[in-house]
Amino acid sequence: MDREVLLKMDPNILVSMINMKLRDFYSNLDSYCDDMDISRDLIEEKLKSAGYTYHSDINQFK
Incomplete structure (x- = not known):
């Protein structure tokens, strides 16, 4: 997945x-x-802006 696709x-x-x-x-x-x-960092920033945080203990964003 390229950066531009991810950001959009x-x-x-x-x-x-x-x-x-x-x-x-x-x-x-x-x-x-x-x-x-x-x-x-790019993934975490994008998803954090929508209220999602990565949880390593369950290996998913919530």
């Missing part, structure tokens, strides 16, 4: 997509970000 994506759709990927394929957010070659 609706945060509610984005959180759903990322949580599904975290649940099904990745043990943590860093692994997802490394594999997708995208900044963790």
